[in-house]
Amino acid sequence: MNRSLLSLTAIALVASLLAGCAVAPGNALDTSHLHEEEPSGSAPTYEVHRVTAQTIAELVAAQQATPRPLPESRFPSLKQYSYHIGPQDILGITVWDHPELTTPQGTSFSSGGNTTQTIAGALAQPYTTALPGQADPYGQTVSSDGSIFFPFVGRVHVAGQTPQQVRDRLAAALTPYIHNPQLDLRVLAYRSQRVQVTGDVRSPGPLAITDVPLTLVDAITRSGGATDNADLQRVRLTRGGKSYSLDANGLLDRGEVSQNVMLQDGDIVNIPDRTDSRVFVMGEVKQPTAVQLIRGSLTVADSLTTAGGILDTDANPRQIYVIRGMRAHPNSPEIYRLDMTQPDALLLSTQFPLQPFDVVYVGTSAAVQFNRVMQQILPTLQTIFFTKQLTK
Template sequence: MARQNMLIPRVLLLTSFMSALLSACSTAPGNFLNTSRLEDKDLTPTATYPVHLITADVIAQEQAAPDVTQPLPPARFADEAQYVYRIEPQDILGVTLWDHPELTTPQGSTLSTGGNTTQTVAGALRQPYTQALPGQADPYGQTVSPNGTIFFPFVGSVRVAGKTTGEIRDQLAAALAPYIKNPQLDVRVLAYRSQKIAMTGEVKQPGPLAVSDVPLTLVDAITRSGGTTSEADLQRVRLTRGGKLYVLDANSVLDRGDISQNVMLQSGDIINIPDRYDSRIFVMGEVKTPMPVNMVRGRASIADALTLAGGVLDTDANVRQIYVVRGARSNPARPDIFRLDMSQPDSLLLSTQFQLRPQDVVYVGTAGAVQFNRLINQVLPTLQTLFYLKQLTR
């Protein structure tokens, strides 16, 4: 009877301890989410996916697979040889009429925009005006009005919008013929201000670029913007034209000479050089530093990804289970899964030849013994607690 009386406090103590242990989630410090108000009835997916062992044949098939080419934007001119610049409002024209300096654009005049920026017309003639500069003074000349006309002595209002400098020259010569015998004149653009494109994103000098009589291509625009930054992704240059978005691969122009991607730009185009956020590769699992890896010049192999992540863990990784999960963009419901067996002699060579794609996931599996040890480490504290509780009830 006395022994039973001694057991009652021990049982009460054990019961209280177990109650406190079960409610530790609500009393222990740290982050805690009460799931009692969450209704989670979704079952774990049971779909299976085929796994392709990475071999020399698989790599050859991947390399031979045709790339998905993006449609090119419609162009006004078939090639640069057909390019013609046409005058639009806000362009500034200079007219030279031989033996008639009173009708010629003054070459020595100094002009100003009202501030400290001044220049001569001769200096303006030497400037290419391929890049719009804030505060740049305008050369003295014939500014095309919003209605597309200019005023010229003896001729009056002349419509020049939509015409080339050669057509304007012939038009003025014919209009001056009644007043000047055999007029010889020349017309040129002193400032290209009507047409421009916008450069944005990962370039060193973002801003507007003027469209001139020299054809402006994608590579030219990048060069005139000071080049790209170290985070630029030249494989996915975004061109907005006519309300539609086109993706261009400027890297193929520089590396492989694919001039089809070096499109000719036109007024109103918006060029965006994105960063490499969408070109990342994710390295996970038993590696020293799980991390996203940026592709270099649009290329990265399994060996590159594992090296940048510090390599696999010697004691924890299962080198026969290095998976590449592909399809996050095109078909996330049915991804392509590849496996590389790094225990084979030719695995190192295969790891350098298998090229990854943006958004690929490289996962290094866990060795079976490590999984068992981790399970033991999770269960052992509970077993120790039960053992001490049993000792208290004796």
């Protein structure tokens, strides 16, 4: 009679414990309101490429053989660049031996208000407008229709022309009034054309296009330089509604001068951060983590070292996988496997180039998989054993 009572008590205890799992505290999700459909058809299979020296050579050659598209430039080279005048530019005109036609040679200018701006101040801020209550810098300001007024000549359209062309036109127009006119023209303030620099630079903002050609490196330098988190490998240039990706690292590290494009009016240069330059290290490593590319490059050895290395007791050194292309081609990724038990594995791991959003996965050894299964089963077996002992 006592044995039967103990049996019933043990069974009731086990049942209450099992029932209590539904209300036990912890990170347990109630799946009663979820409906998951079983996948139809057979599971897809993916081809795995074994990493060899030839594999690495082919990857490097393919990467170098895929040039990035570059924007078209108005000028074939820096030597052929010339500045073209535009509206709001301020011109200084000098006619020798005719001071009445020459721009006043003052050192400051004011409209009679409380503010006065020096010539140096005007040149230091070529993309700004006049201060409140203040006139534009002394000189001929190009109007919105692209013209200026000059004595004896009248309205002259100058927009879209170089200073040399405008100088020759004015000299020719003054010939009936002045014998052999000696005329000089220069731009006092460049205000018509600008480039916007945004992103991870220390001083983002507009930069004026001047008579000195402005290149990508010049724009980054004049903006205070890139920050420590800037991704110079993927500088984004927007021109004419199209976006281009430029590699400033390739220019600075490998001398790829083609990446140092000449900027023009309306360009937007964005220096992104390194969010899109990550590699994910998972599996049997000491510290699964996301690793940032270092100056646009990273190898398998770099990523594993950053993650603390593989677990000596749990990892399968034959299964070091690199999964590539999941973001762009989720149904057809490229998978590479590195066998770290081979003599040349360490050398290959330092040469295999990773790309942004690659996944480096370290597999689990068969013995560890069996042990983990047993760890899940043993508590249940122990419960059954103790229950049986109580019912005896």
